Amino acid sequence: MRNNERSRILINGSLISLGLVAVLDNIFSHWLFKWNRILLDETLSEYLEIALFILGLVFLGIGLFREIKDRRIKS
Secondary structure: OOHHHHHHHHHHHHHHHHHHHHHHHHHHHHHHOOOOOOOOOHHHHHHHHHHHHHHHHHHHHHHHHHHHHHHHHHO
16 A cells, blocks of 8 residues: 555545534534534524534535545546
């Protein structure tokens, strides 16, 4: 396994895991259980949480897309 391949695997895995953690954190701790709020202002906090949820979906999508593309090239 070459260094270039290892770095691609590391980047893809990091993007997937970061996106998944961001999505699950927003769903469970912010929306379902309301354990913590990002800001004291309720309205602004909701918009910020939605933005972070979408950012997590973007990271997850990019990581999955890159991983699928790398696996197709490899085989």
